[in-house]
Amino acid sequence: MRLPPAILANTEEVLREILRFTAPADVTLSRYFKDHPRLGGRERGAVAEAVYAVLRNKSFFTDFAGSGNAPMRRLTLLGMAEAVGAESLGGLTEEENQFLARIAQIDRSLLSPLMRSNMPQWLFDKLVAQFGEQETMELAAMLNTPAPLDLRVNSIKANRDDVVAELATAPIIAEPMPYAPLGLRVLKKPALQNLPLFKSGAIEVQDEGSQVLAQLLGARRGEMVVDFCAGAGGKTLALGAIMRNTGRLYAFDVSEKRLSKLKPRLARSGLSNVHPVVIAHERDAKVKRLAGKIDRVLVDAPCSGLGTLRRNPDVKWRQQLDAIAEMQEKQMSILDGASRLVKSGGRLVYATCSLLNEENDAVVEQFLATHDDFQLVPMSTVLAEQKIPLEMDKYLKLLPHKHNTDGFFAAVLERKPMAAKPAKAAEEDEQ
Numbered sequence: 001m002r003l004p005p006a007i008l009a010n011t012e013e014v015l016r017e018i019l020r021f022t023a024p025a026d027v028t029l030s031r032y033f034k035d036h037p038r039l040g041g042r043e044r045g046a047v048a049e050a051v052y053a054v055l056r057n058k059s060f061f062t063d064f065a066g067s068g069n070a071p072m073r074r075l076t077l078l079g080m081a082e083a084v085g086a087e088s089l090g091g092l093t094e095e096e097n098q099f100l101a102r103i104a105q106i107d108r109s110l111l112s113p114l115m116r117s118n119m120p121q122w123l124f125d126k127l128v129a130q131f132g133e134q135e136t137m138e139l140a141a142m143l144n145t146p147a148p149l150d151l152r153v154n155s156i157k158a159n160r161d162d163v164v165a166e167l168a169t170a171p172i173i174a175e176p177m178p179y180a181p182l183g184l185r186v187l188k189k190p191a192l193q194n195l196p197l198f199k200s201g202a203i204e205v206q207d208e209g210s211q212v213l214a215q216l217l218g219a220r221r222g223e224m225v226v227d228f229c230a231g232a233g234g235k236t237l238a239l240g241a242i243m244r245n246t247g248r249l250y251a252f253d254v255s256e257k258r259l260s261k262l263k264p265r266l267a268r269s270g271l272s273n274v275h276p277v278v279i280a281h282e283r284d285a286k287v288k289r290l291a292g293k294i295d296r297v298l299v300d301a302p303c304s305g306l307g308t309l310r311r312n313p314d315v316k317w318r319q320q321l322d323a324i325a326e327m328q329e330k331q332m333s334i335l336d337g338a339s340r341l342v343k344s345g346g347r348l349v350y351a352t353c354s355l356l357n358e359e360n361d362a363v364v365e366q367f368l369a370t371h372d373d374f375q376l377v378p379m380s381t382v383l384a385e386q387k388i389p390l391e392m393d394k395y396l397k398l399l400p401h402k403h404n405t406d407g408f409f410a411a412v413l414e415r416k417p418m419a420a421k422p423a424k425a426a427e428e429d430e431q
């Protein structure tokens with residue numbers, strides 16, 4: 001069935017706003033849909049997919065749309081044609097149909113690598129310097145493909161086989177994922193919110209890579225654990241379940257708004273070991289009070305988010321090169337603040353969803369150079385401990401084109417066990 005022609009005007013309107021890049025695309029889209037309640041589910045889906053198609057293919061589309069006298073309308077047509085197919089569009093002029101037909105003939109493999117990557121020049125250059133041109137092109141192709149829908153089974157409430165069987169009755173086909181022991185990949189993208197499995201907290205939406213990160217912390221029953229940058233709690237919920245709802249899990253964040261999104265998820269999850277705490281910054285007194293007392297600390301640091309381009313394609317256009325250096329400074333400060341919580345022999349995991357060495361390896365190397373009481377636990381060791389079938393060296397580097405997850409980095413750091421103090425020094429300490 002064809003989409004109503006008016007949908008093109010809606011798409012053009014919201015696209016114009018999104019391409020100003022003053023707010024995240026998903027936020028602008030949600031607001032637009034709220035302001036336009038008459039748009040049905042199918043129309044909303046098409047508008048959103050078209051907008052995301054333009055964001056993913058912006059370099060290429062802009063180049064071809066720019067030559068006419070109505071570039072925004074042409075961008076809209078290209079986005080819609082990519083998202084739902086030109087044959088689903090009604091109300092096009094003859095000239096517009098010819099334009100789409102002409103673009104469909106273009107052999108994209110003949111375009112320059114930069115144009116094919118659909119990335120800003122600075123990002124393309126950085127990735128080529130890091131991965132080489134051939135791998136950058138493979139990575140870019142995957143980053144420009146929509147992400148699959150991944151679920152995590154909440155082991156407090158259900159097991160993976162039962163969830164697969166119950167989803168099948170919906171009917172939703174879900175397959176176990178290779179790296180996350182509680183992960184399921186859903187083959188299509190059905191609405192999940194009204195499923196009893198979702199409402200009861202038996203499943204959560206979470207990328208496989210994100211599930212792996214939570215597991216790397218190695219949290220155990222009864223431990224004291226801090227999720228230092230908990231946000232809306234994706235990893236907090238996974239950690240709480242890994243701890244079998246025992247011990248104490250603090251969910252810190254500087255954003256009250258983000259932490260408040262954890263509340264309904266927590267209620268569904270059935271977890272009672274999670275304690276959300278808003279902190280002012282990484283040196284807050286609430287943090288200092290726990291210094292040296294925590295078994296495991298996860299720092300899922302604020303970052304450029306470039307590893308999540310499959311889901312948030314606007315990030316590559318909104319992010320600026322000079323923000324990366326600022327981000328790095330912030331990441332080092334947070335890692336330093338969080339490290340003070342870790343007890344002797346305890347572990348600290350530094351993680352990002354960035355692809356850039358500056359936010360990843362460089363932060364960890366700088367940390368180790370200035371904290372000789374910490375040592376790196378090679379990722380190969382951690383993965384073997386956790387029985388995760390991934391081949392890595394020092395660090396975890398999940399890449400969309402290799403692992404079909406979002407791009408994630410993680411390093412595991414251990415506070416060196418404190419040497420026993422000589423008897424005289426211990427006596428002096430007690431006085």
Ligand SMILES: C[S@@+](CC[C@H](N)C(=O)[O-])C[C@H]1O[C@@H](n2cnc3c(N)ncnc32)[C@H](O)[C@@H]1O
Nearest residue numbers: 229230231233234235253254255282300301302
């Ligand atoms: C990558 S997001 C966390 C995502 C979250 N862990 C999840 O799995 O859904 C980074 C978070 O760090 C928070 N943040 C920024 N600066 C911080 C700081 N100084 N201390 C603690 N959290 C901070 C941000 O508010 C944001 O929610």
